[in-house]
Amino acid sequence: MFLYICAIVLVALILNQDIHAAEIPSSEKPKVLKLAHNLHQTHPVHLAFIAMRDKLNTLSEGRLKMKVYPAGQMGSSTEILQMLQIGALDMAKGSASDLETFESSFSLFNLPFLFEDEQHFDAVLNGEVGRTVMQKTRALGFFCMTSYVAGYRSFYAKKPIHTPADLKGMKVRVQVSPMNLEMVRLMGGSATSMSFGEVYTALQQGVVDVAENNESSWVETRHIEVTPYFSETRHLSLPDFLTVSTQSWNRLSPQEQIWLQEAADYSARLQRENWHKSTDEAREKALASGGKMITVDREAFRQSVTPLYEQFRSKDDQRELLEQTLLLKRA
Numbered sequence: 222m223f224l225y226i227c228a229i230v231l232v233a234l235i236l237n238q239d240i241h242a243a244e245i246p247s248s249e250k251p252k253v254l255k256l257a258h259n260l261h262q263t264h265p266v267h268l269a270f271i272a273m274r275d276k277l278n279t280l281s282e283g284r285l286k287m288k289v290y291p292a293g294q295m296g297s298s299t300e301i302l303q304m305l306q307i308g309a310l311d312m313a314k315g316s317a318s319d320l321e322t323f324e325s326s327f328s329l330f331n332l333p334f335l336f337e338d339e340q341h342f343d344a345v346l347n348g349e350v351g352r353t354v355m356q357k358t359r360a361l362g363f364f365c366m367t368s369y370v371a372g373y374r375s376f377y378a379k380k381p382i383h384t385p386a387d388l389k390g391m392k393v394r395v396q397v398s399p400m401n402l403e404m405v406r407l408m409g410g411s412a413t414s415m416s417f418g419e420v421y422t423a424l425q426q427g428v429v430d431v432a433e434n435n436e437s438s439w440v441e442t443r444h445i446e447v448t449p450y451f452s453e454t455r456h457l458s459l460p461d462f463l464t465v466s467t468q469s470w471n472r473l474s475p476q477e478q479i480w481l482q483e484a485a486d487y488s489a490r491l492q493r494e495n496w497h498k499s500t501d502e503a504r505e506k507a508l509a510s511g512g513k514m515i516t517v518d519r520e521a522f523r524q525s526v527t528p529l530y531e532q533f534r535s536k537d538d539q540r541e542l543l544e545q546t547l548l549l550k551r552a
């Protein structure tokens with residue numbers, strides 16, 4: 222009985238403390254969350270993070286803030302994801318390719334020509350498949366809060382590429398992803414993985430002949446200066462993800478977690494709304510500065526990578542994800 226009363230008194234004391242804590246006016250210093258990524262400050266994904274930072278500030282009335290470190294200042298995509306794992310960084314952008322080496326289900330998004338159109342992309346990312354994959358890294362120390370559209374990736378080089386045969390003998394930079402390496406091999410090129418920050422110099426010095434990315438990255442990171450021919454294969458539609466360290470997330474109060482998620486969702490909505498405009502602007506800038514848009518034999522590229530689908534289906538859990546994804550295509 223005595224122990225029982227002691228326990229009740231203890232619980233009451235703890236609850237009381239919590240009540241007092243909640244009543245304390247928030248004159249304490251604001252919490253600041255650090256977010257790092259590898260894109261340029263004019264890139265639409267960076268602008269989405271800036272919108273998120275401002276939204277969070279408004280929602281929390283200045284109590285929860287964000288500081289954004291762009292352009293690889295904190296390290297490569299892989300390095301910043303590793304920093305999340307040990308709690309040395311709060312948030313990072315990871316593309317599906319970066320995440321594939323941490324959790325293999327992200328390789329789903331690395332299947333070339335997977336999405337039929339943008340509605341299909343959104344249905345997958347915002348639906349059951351997207352939600353399942355986004356939570357899969359939790360045990361590794363981080364998880365995805367939301368996703369951003371990254372358009373379509375096409376090849377760019379010093380000369381036009383029309384068919385897979387044109388890639389023969391060419392060194393192609395891909396992200397650090399086994400799927401991407403295999404994709405280029407099947408298309409006939411010779412692939413090298415490299416972090417984004419190294420691509421400009423590698424193209425300039427001929428370490429690689431070809432890179433592949435969306436229009437915004439090609440233009441905003443000035444790759445266009447050294448590789449002006451943009452061959453519109455549109456072979457991958459690879460989302461970017463906002464990832465958060467589980468340690469940082471757990472340090473937030475339930476209210477702070479709600480603010481952060483709301484600000485993240487807001488930034489994703491805004492970025493999707495603005496994506497076309499930023500792609501159109503990048504294309505205009507490209508044409509104005511001597512870039513050339515090249516029409517390709519897309520069907521030949523599509524055919525060349527069909528074995529990737531067979532390889533992907535060979536694992537049961539992956540096959541299931543792929544079937545669910547294909548079912549979401551519009552009839």
Ligand code: GCU
Pocket residue numbers: 259260266298314315316371396416417433434435438461
């Ligand atoms: C795109 C993508 C980035 C990625 C980059 C790359 O720009 O949005 O997340 O890091 O490609 O090729 O590395």
